[in-house]
Amino acid sequence: MARRTIQIDLNRVEGDLDFQLELEGNTVVDARCIGSLYRGFEQILVTRKPKDSLVITPRICGICGTAQLNAAVLALEQIGRIPVPPTAIRIRNLCLMAETVQSDLRQSFLFFTADFCHPKYSQRGFYETARAAFLPFKGSVHRGALEHSRHIVEIIALFGGQWPHSSYMLPGGVTAPANSRHIIDSLSILNKLTRWFEQDVIGTGLDNWLALETADDFFSWLAAKDAHSDSAIGLFSLIGRDIGLHRLGFGTPHMLSYGAYDDPDDAETPPPQRKHLFRAGFLDGDTGELKPFEQAEITEHVRYSWFQPYAGGRHPFQGQTIPDYQPHSDRYTWCKAPRYQNKVVQCGPLADALIDGEPLIRSLYQLEGGNAWLRQFARLRRTARLLQTMRTTLHQLAAHPDGPHMVSPVEKEIPDGEGFGLVTAARGALGHWVQITDGAISRYQVITPTAWNASPKDSEGRRGHWESSLIGLTVDDPDDPVEIGHIIRSHDPCLVCTVHLLDTGKRLTVWP
Amino acid sequence: MGGRHIICFGNELHGDDGFGPRIYTELCQLAWASDAEVFNAGIAGLDALRFLEGCRQAILVDALANFGKPGDVCLVRPEELANRPQRLSGHGLGLPYLLEAFKSLRGPVPEILIVGVEVTAAKPFSPGLSAKTEQAVPTTLQLIRSLLSE
Numbered sequence: 001m002a003r004r005t006i007q008i009d010l011n012r013v014e015g016d017l018d019f020q021l022e023l024e025g026n027t028v029v030d031a032r033c034i035g036s037l038y039r040g041f042e043q044i045l046v047t048r049k050p051k052d053s054l055v056i057t058p059r060i061c062g063i064c065g066t067a068q069l070n071a072a073v074l075a076l077e078q079i080g081r082i083p084v085p086p087t088a089i090r091i092r093n094l095c096l097m098a099e100t101v102q103s104d105l106r107q108s109f110l111f112f113t114a115d116f117c118h119p120k121y122s123q124r125g126f127y128e129t130a131r132a133a134f135l136p137f138k139g140s141v142h143r144g145a146l147e148h149s150r151h152i153v154e155i156i157a158l159f160g161g162q163w164p165h166s167s168y169m170l171p172g173g174v175t176a177p178a179n180s181r182h183i184i185d186s187l188s189i190l191n192k193l194t195r196w197f198e199q200d201v202i203g204t205g206l207d208n209w210l211a212l213e214t215a216d217d218f219f220s221w222l223a224a225k226d227a228h229s230d231s232a233i234g235l236f237s238l239i240g241r242d243i244g245l246h247r248l249g250f251g252t253p254h255m256l257s258y259g260a261y262d263d264p265d266d267a268e269t270p271p272p273q274r275k276h277l278f279r280a281g282f283l284d285g286d287t288g289e290l291k292p293f294e295q296a297e298i299t300e301h302v303r304y305s306w307f308q309p310y311a312g313g314r315h316p317f318q319g320q321t322i323p324d325y326q327p328h329s330d331r332y333t334w335c336k337a338p339r340y341q342n343k344v345v346q347c348g349p350l351a352d353a354l355i356d357g358e359p360l361i362r363s364l365y366q367l368e369g370g371n372a373w374l375r376q377f378a379r380l381r382r383t384a385r386l387l388q389t390m391r392t393t394l395h396q397l398a399a400h401p402d403g404p405h406m407v408s409p410v411e412k413e414i415p416d417g418e419g420f421g422l423v424t425a426a427r428g429a430l431g432h433w434v435q436i437t438d439g440a441i442s443r444y445q446v447i448t449p450t451a452w453n454a455s456p457k458d459s460e461g462r463r464g465h466w467e468s469s470l471i472g473l474t475v476d477d478p479d480d481p482v483e484i485g486h487i488i489r490s491h492d493p494c495l496v497c498t499v500h501l502l503d504t505g506k507r508l509t510v511w512p
Numbered sequence: 513m514g515g516r517h518i519i520c521f522g523n524e525l526h527g528d529d530g531f532g533p534r535i536y537t538e539l540c541q542l543a544w545a546s547d548a549e550v551f552n553a554g555i556a557g558l559d560a561l562r563f564l565e566g567c568r569q570a571i572l573v574d575a576l577a578n579f580g581k582p583g584d585v586c587l588v589r590p591e592e593l594a595n596r597p598q599r600l601s602g603h604g605l606g607l608p609y610l611l612e613a614f615k616s617l618r619g620p621v622p623e624i625l626i627v628g629v630e631v632t633a634a635k636p637f638s639p640g641l642s643a644k645t646e647q648a649v650p651t652t653l654q655l656i657r658s659l660l661s662e
Contacts, residue, residue: 037636062555062556062557106558136612137612137613137615137616138616142616143616143617146558146613146616146617147617147618150558150559150561150562153559163559164559
């Protein structure tokens with residue numbers, strides 16, 4: 001059978017990712033996820049003063065800089081055994097949630113649902129409805145998402161002075177208190193977004209929506225009223241399922257979550273023992289068993305990466321990142337291959353919800369597994385939970401007007417030692433591992449959510465999550481593989497997605 | 513309705529893509545009428561929408577591709593960007609996407625002008641402008657001055 005290679009570029013602001021797929025006929029038989037840009041943040045940090053990480057690491061990403069900052073500060077606090085007051089934890093959480101809400105809404109309605117307007121679907125019954133809602137710059141939901149998603153990060157600017165790339169979290173707290181003006185302004189921003197979300201995205205109130213607990217509840221709700229089926233989430237579900245996204249794009253069954261948002265009521269417990277608002281854990285996809293998360297079980301492999309080779313996997317505290325570009329070998333990426341308990345895992349909103357025990361996502365997962373539709377649905381489900389939790393957080397801040405936002409550390413400098421900061425960014429599990437020797441950073445290792453999901457093969461030859469989610473997929477038209485676009489976008493990797501065929505040099509674009 | 517905004521785009525780490533930030537640095541040295549404000553939008557992407565708000569005129573400064581010979585300084589209107597599939601520069605989603613997004617929002621739309629230079633190469637992680645782009649800096653500053661004095 002004719003075999004050909006398709007190359008898909010995923011150009012992100014943060015760095016470039018490509019997919020190289022081998023098709024036999026119309027079926028994907030091999031997939032390589034290629035990190036095509038070496039960035040070197042980990043090396044930049046070595047030999048610097050520990051607190052430089054608070055300025056440098058938020059620059060890793062223009063979308064999740066708050067999460068990077070949080071991971072960096074948690075690692076330093078762990079090393080210095082530095083306590084943090086509850087008010088500071090609430091401000092940090094509020095800002096982390098604002099960042100995730102923006103990312104999730106943009107990923108869903110600026111990028112994912114736009115594919116439903118692809119000309120391939122022009123003969124389908126849903127086509128005109130899809131265009132009216134999701135067509136870029138014209139559809140009502142696309143325009144609403146554009147307008148409403150941009151204001152939510154103003155909350156971070158209020159508390160952190162700027163967004164993106166802010167550095168307002170310091171060991172011991174945050175730089176500014178939550179004064180009543182900030183709280184009122186934040187509530188007003190939140191209210192505006194929540195109103196739009198209720199009206200246009202879920203077609204009902206947040207409480208009603210979050211009260212749905214089973215797959216049956218959800219499907220009955222969807223059929224109950226026009227307001228539900230015509231809502232953005234209704235259309236996304238009906239169209240997504242109509243084109244079979246609930247049967248595609250599963251990837252690895254193993255799920256990992258570091259837990260999200262430190263519990264301010266448990267502020268006295270230092271991390272990593274401090275409780276989270278959303279639980280951490282590991283879901284073993286083979287047995288269905290939910291196990292406690294243990295960071296010591298993380299390793300990174302470089303067998304297929306352009307780094308100086310070492311055998312097997314290494315924990316980040318023994319991690320090594322020495323670039324060794326070998327374009328003509330079987331190595332194919334600048335990403336390492338992280339593994340948990342030597343297993344290929346996925347992270348992100350679906351893993352987070354399943355591990356936290358969110359009932360509706362669990363019920364849908366039990367029914368149909370971790371498919372592309374559910375992965376995207378879990379992302380939007382999270383938005384509702386975060387909007388609600390942000391409101392609670394603001395009310396708690398208002399109820400403790402005199403709570404200190406900073407407890408200055410006794411020691412001015414961070415002492416020698418090692419620590420890690422593990423947080424949940426919009427795309428999933430984000431970790432920083434830091435070692436300090438003679439007052440300077442001697443090792444800094446970052447594992448991003450995309451490193452987990454976009455992992456290449458490991459030293460045992462096992463593919464990463466995105467790679468495996470495409471194997472066996474059959475596309476209608478290899479010259480315009482929109483099905484691949486749906487699955488890749490459900491993983492939330494990219495802003496722009498172009499395809500070119502290596503065999504002809506002809507360049508195609510996955511619409512739009 | 514508001515004043516005039518000069519908004520510079522680009523990534524100074526990527527060769528000629530740093531043209532916008534370079535112009536921003538120069539503009540900051542000069543004296544401007546009280547209603548003119550200068551912004552460095554860098555690689556803000558959609559977050560640059562803010563800079564387009566609350567002004568009656570917005571002059572966007574960016575690196576251009578396929579508008580002329582390297583080093584040519586061009587004055588482009590937004591409608592001339594429509595139906596041009598090329599990415600203007602190596603950062604984020606590019607100006608056409610930003611302007612399209614801005615048009616679809618509610619609210620008053622300022623007069624938008626784009627001032628740019630046809631660049632030689634947006635070389636990744638090679639800070640510094642090429643000779644031809646560097647030579648275009650004074651002409652660009654003059655052009656912006658003349659636009660503001662209109």
